[in-house]
Amino acid sequence: MSRRTRWNRAAFAVVMGGALATGCGAPGGDAPQPEATGASLSAAPTCGTEPVTLNAYIETGFPLPKELSTEFSKQYPNVKWNIREDQFAVITQNAPRVLADDPPDLMRLPQVSELVKNNLLKNLDGYAKAFGWDSWPASQLEQMRMAPGGKTRGEGSLYAMGLNFSMTGVFYNKKLAEKIGMSSPPATLAELDDAMAKAKSAGITPIAQFNGGATGGLAFPLQDLMAAYGPPGPINDWIYQKPGATIDTPANLQATRHLEKWIKAGYFWKDVNAVDYATMMSRFIKGDGLFMFNGDWESGNLDKQMPGEVGFFLMPPAQQGGKQAAMSAPLTFGISSRAKNADCAAFFLNWVATDPKAREIGVKVGGSHPMGPADAPMPEVAEDTVTASTLAAGAKIAEDNGAMDFIANATGAIYAKSWTPQLQKLVAGQQTPEELLKSVQSDYVSQVKGS
């Protein structure tokens, strides 16, 4: 092949590639235009009487949305469903593109800030007013509010709704607790420490937790410890990206040091850096591990797999009788700003929170506290179940105003790129508590600035 033809070819490739790439100019800009903020409605919307098909995009492996949709169609036969399912990780990655290109009426959502910034979600203020959602306990909806400009979360207009809200805390194996003489849940952090020490010397792994792969599960005990040492307010400010917020506070440093103490004392499995969530669950159910820092989405499952053998308590405060806090988040669903049946979708969301049958499904199937007014009727739950204790914990958190979002939700990348590697390093003894918080804070600052 001559040199000339070779150059001809190269030139051709460049020209062709260039021709195909250009003509579209700078990338992006196909996001919807901002809509007038939450237009007020004269009356609460309904699904009407004409046949409607609601397009929903939900998380696979969790039966709650499907059961709710079936019951809804029973009560409103003109509504049919077209449901698409994916794993949550897939939904998280695809959320912006799906909302822009193939807008569903209802969609399971990750953290909303990036979606609001690109005008992909419908502003629900109008619906909130029409249905009276704004008279519910404010903490239920706080995490789904965004201030104008899409920077700070936790205040401003409402952009999503929950099907219920989950509660986290500490599960414990009652049989193992009996063995070490723990007759009631620890009331202070010191008592919790004491129980762990007893378990360790009895040859029982004190804490069942996961910390492998890209999901650093030690963030659960860490945030619980943060809430034991300090008030939840500053932690929420940090998660909501309020200007000037920092995670590197003296209280959080105490918490991180406490976690390091647990690690050094050998309270976690030796291979915790290789344990994923599913492995943790199966080991705990098999009876390996006294405590497990997790959420009430497992209470139904644990009631079924270990009936009567599992208890639940909120993270105890540092001082006896102190206020308690817990990570608590709504099972977030949003309506695309381009949705065809937005009114019907909003009506469904309101129905989930207010219809007695729907609330019952929410508790029995979802295992978590339903959304809705504080005085709404609660479904009956058998008393000795984990579900009963997680629901009771929800009431205590509401009383103490102790609901926190998860520190992993502060930015889109903070969990996989900061908390997880840093906590894995802490386990391996390659990171100090001081440097851990500094490093997460500096990642946070650059991510908030970059977004």
Add this chain to the structure above:
Amino acid sequence: MTRPTPDSAVASSATGPGPAAVTGKRSPARAAGLRTPRWVGWLFVAPALAVYAVFVLRPIALTVQYSMYRWDGIGPSTWAGLDNYVEVFTDPDLFASILNAVKLIVFFSAIPVVLGLAIASTIRRIATSRLALVARTVLFLPQVIPLVAAGIAWSWLLSSTGLVNQLLTYVGLGGVARAWLGDFSTALPAVGVIGAWVLLGLCTILLLSGMSKIDPALYEAARMDGAGPLREFVSITVPSLRQEIGVCVTVTVIAALASFDIVYVSTQGGPGNATMVPGLEIYYLAFSERQVGMASALAVVLMALVILVALPIQWLTKDRTS
């Protein structure tokens, strides 16, 4: 190129039937067609070229374009020039991921090629026995298994209660047993072992087929000159396999630098970024951090790196005799 030109085809039509022989005489239209062979040639290539342009060239061009913007994948973008590239080389995390990929070359390339050579020459020696067939099949099997399945299977084998640790404990080495993929010092080598296992079969089969075309007379002559098996291997087998080794090294080095599936399934880059590789970093940047520009810049750098490494290998192993 020895393909007959249209003119020589016409000339040869006297001795055999050819397309030109049917008409016998050149029509004016055909003569005109003959004068524009390049145009006709492009027509034949066009379908393949179009597919190549749309699915290979266009994405590459777009990636290069995106790499110069700051863009979240949806909203408006802003021009960033070469800022993203500067960041790729100055951010210690991104640079460390490139370093990890280079370390993986040892496992993905060196082990399969060296071990593959040894295995292939052993199999060749027992070529007639049934054992050779079994060995070939067993070794090639990992190539047939999807990488994701291989990753899952290996993460079971390497888990703290997995087969590897059970065997170690059984032979009295319980002290070294650990969660291989969850330990900072062993995670990257463990991922490397999975890659070596996958690529060993490919290299063995490639080298084996290369060996089959070596003239047996060469070995005979060497043996007459008193060469032992080792001498034969060094003086005849290896030099004759220059091109096959070149292909093996190229393919495996690219697999190491562009690794994604095995790492994603077995460690997801953990623990603490110990197994982070550029392929995974690009994915995280684009889909979790939503920094499409930065992800594209890293992708372009990775592409350049692969070319930079692959070209010298090609040049070194080129058969200069032909």
